[in-house]
Amino acid sequence: MIKHHPTEQLLIQFSQGALPATLSIAVAAHLELCECCRIKVQNLEQSNAEALFTDFEDDMAQDEFANLFEQITANDDIDMPKGNAPQTLNYQNKTIELPRAIANSQLSSFVQLGKLARARLQVDDGELRASLLQIAAGGEIPHHTHTGFELTLLLDGEFSDESGAYVPGDFIWLDGRHHHSPATESGCLCFTVVNSALHFNKGLSKLLNPIGNLIY
Structure with missing residues (x-):
């Protein structure tokens, strides 16, 4: 639910x-x-x-x-509506149907970083960046906070963090007040929007700060 x-x-x-x-x-x-x-x-x-x-x-x-x-x-011209053909995405050995709002946007190719893979939406929206983010089974994003905001919409699969477990459809808005380390047992696909880089703040994960923009 x-x-x-x-x-x-x-x-x-x-x-x-x-x-x-x-x-x-x-x-x-x-x-x-x-x-x-x-x-x-x-x-x-x-x-x-x-x-x-x-x-x-x-x-x-x-x-x-x-x-x-x-x-x-007075204008007799008729614009015929186009049927909506479902668009699917193959990820982690399964196929899912994308929400229409995302499917109608142009995507870059997925960039792989360990158990994470990210494809950027080609939308010119100022400082806001939107992506599809895959986390493979057993994957985790190291403990971090946010220098701006991070919106995550879970599309498929599951993940959890310090605040609980999430199901497809959950719409999670976080900012600099929040710290978490999302992890998934079986894998997941998310739609994300951020306006600034993540900030990793524990142990060796701090070394990832220079490439925080690559993850989201």
Whole structure:
């Protein structure tokens, strides 16, 4: 059962189209996996539409509205919707279907680093970087904190850290207040968004700080 969800503020911003592209992709992917958040967003979007339409009618004379409606309906061109063909990813000897929001984004090739593999989404979103991150069975990311924020959406498999265990659909937002060392017994695939490098803070793992940007 999914235990970790986007905040109400994130869902409101998503419904208003106000999130940066990478965060919007993360929330959209979570909605495909989480019915309760999907219903919340549907209700928010309906409220947004009703409020906008009411304001529009109040500010516009009826004849102007009728004229605008006539212009919209005067065009007989029809845009045929394209069917959504599920897109899959082969990883760790299995095949999974990617959420549409992620599948429709261009991915780089996976870069391998031990039991970790990362493919970057080709999205120009300022300082934000989005990736697909694989951790192989028995893998662990050394104990670290964050110089910015780290969003992790678990897509497949399992992992756990000092705060507990996670299942597909869990939406985990961490920042400099958090320290953890994620580990997985059977392997996992995550979608991540960060705005700064990880900071490793124990033992020999500190040697990884110069390449923190390569992991996420």
